Amino acid sequence: LNVIKLNQINTFKLINKQKNKDKQLGLLTIDYFNMTPKISFLDYIKGGTELSFIVAIDFTASNGNPNDSSSLHYINPTNQSMNQYEQAIRSIGNIIGSFSNNQQFLCYGFGGRSSNGLVNHCFAVSGDDTRPYVQGVDGIVHAYRNALQHIVLSGPTIFSNILTNASRIATTTPQSNVFQRYYVLLIITDGVVNDLPETVRCLTNMTSLPISVMILGVGDADFTEMKALDKYQSLKSVVEFVSMNEILKEAVDNYSYDYLLTKKLLNDLPAQLVSFYQRNNLHPMGS
Numbered sequence: 001l002n003v004i005k006l007n008q009i010n011t012f013k014l015i016n017k018q019k020n021k022d023k024q025l026g027l028l029t030i031d032y033f034n035m036t037p038k039i040s041f042l043d044y045i046k047g048g049t050e051l052s053f054i055v056a057i058d059f060t061a062s063n064g065n066p067n068d069s070s071s072l073h074y075i076n077p078t079n080q081s082m083n084q085y086e087q088a089i090r091s092i093g094n095i096i097g098s099f100s101n102n103q104q105f106l107c108y109g110f111g112g113r114s115s116n117g118l119v120n121h122c123f124a125v126s127g128d129d130t131r132p133y134v135q136g137v138d139g140i141v142h143a144y145r146n147a148l149q150h151i152v153l154s155g156p157t158i159f160s161n162i163l164t165n166a167s168r169i170a171t172t173t174p175q176s177n178v179f180q181r182y183y184v185l186l187i188i189t190d191g192v193v194n195d196l197p198e199t200v201r202c203l204t205n206m207t208s209l210p211i212s213v214m215i216l217g218v219g220d221a222d223f224t225e226m227k228a229l230d231k232y233q234s235l236k237s238v239v240e241f242v243s244m245n246e247i248l249k250e251a252v253d254n255y256s257y258d259y260l261l262t263k264k265l266l267n268d269l270p271a272q273l274v275s276f277y278q279r280n281n282l283h284p285m286g287s
Contacts (some may be wrong), residue, residue, distance in 0.1 A: 017169040018048070039284060040268030044277060046095050047284030049180040050108075051099035055089060055140055056162045057125060057273040058101075058189040059112030059147070060155040062221070066148045070191050072219050073148055084244050087143055088188050091258050093137035094263060096184050097174070103136040106169070110162050112151040115154040119154045122161035156194040162187060163202035163213070168210040177282055182273050190219040193226065200229070206238050212272045216266045220245065237275060240268055 014025040074083055078176030082090070086152045097103055109124040124132035125143045127150075134143050153169055166185045173181050191201055203213065217223040226241045251257035277283070 013121055015187070023277070039272070039274060039278065041240065041274055043284040043287070044180065044273060045099060046182075047286045049099075049182060049273070049277075049285065050101055051096050052181050052183050053093055053096040053100065054106040054108070054166055054183055055093065056067060056108045056110060056122075056145060056166075056184045056187045057085060057147075058157065058158050058187075058218075059109045059110075059153050060158075060189075060191055061153040062155065062281045063153055063219070064227065066153070073075050073153070074144055075148065075174065075190050076151045085144065085188050087257075088216050088244070088261065089110065089140050090137055091137070091261050092184075092186050093140060093188075095262055097137055102161065104133045105136065105140055106132050107134050108132060108162060108165065109151065110159070110245050111153070111157055113154040114151060118286060119269050121158040156193075157189060157191045158195050159187065159189075159193050160195050160202050162199040163199065163206065166211060167202065167206055167209060167212075168221060170211040171205070173210065175280065175282060177275075178285060180277065180282065180285060181210070182276070183209075184268050184269065185211060187211045187213065187215045189215065191221045192223070196225055200232060200235070203229070203239050204232075209238075209239070210273075210276050214268050215241045216244060216261075236268070237272055240265055 010030040012030075014028055016025050043147060059073075063073045066073040066075065068074060072084055076082070093105065097105070102276045109123050109125045110226070112123065114118060114123065123129060125140075125147045126132060126134055126188045127143075127147065134140050142167055162185075166183065170183050173183075174179070206213065210282045215226060215229075217226055223241070223243050227243075229239055229241055231234055244261075247260045247264065
């Protein structure tokens, strides 16, 4: 099908190109034309949209005794290497943190038993539930290491409490053309989630909120159920799951590890952020 412009500014011939002869199908008249520029992730960032980092750490017993060198929570006393939790916190946190003005990050744990003997599925890693914020990526790592000294690893693996809390935070954050804060929730876990139906429900409710959820599986657990989240088409706008072991198999050095981890976990973040603000008719600030 060819379009041939006539003398008139807004009228075009529609021509069907055939082997023996051309056949005119009709005329196309354009009465109104409006061109809307495509707004990108960087347009929002340049305008002042802030990313706020939330990390949730798995304190279930399946991680192994933190004092044992085989544990996923083992802290190298020489600080010459990091465990997988620390690696993920630093890799993702350093990127998200570069888009944060005050470097105040929320840090929660789940599946641990505190001094009162009760298992808690959403507690401040800082040890003070009234002050869950820590300062920067170093603050997250410091709070995490300190929590391992007094939190008893327990279980089961429950996500819904963390997701509900993150939803409340995102819901109560005002969004406008003069203030925009978008949340990135990183859940690091070593096991199969034990409340999958409730997790799916929570994630479904989060698709309308200013938040993206990244789930990183560490260790050798079977993450088939986590990968199955991809079958929920409606969740693609809010959640991404990645297995750390799969990244380690591809990585050839620390640089490629950081690159692959951030690429796989954060690949959809720009589109998710833009989609949220466009759906709510919120333009980049200052535009």
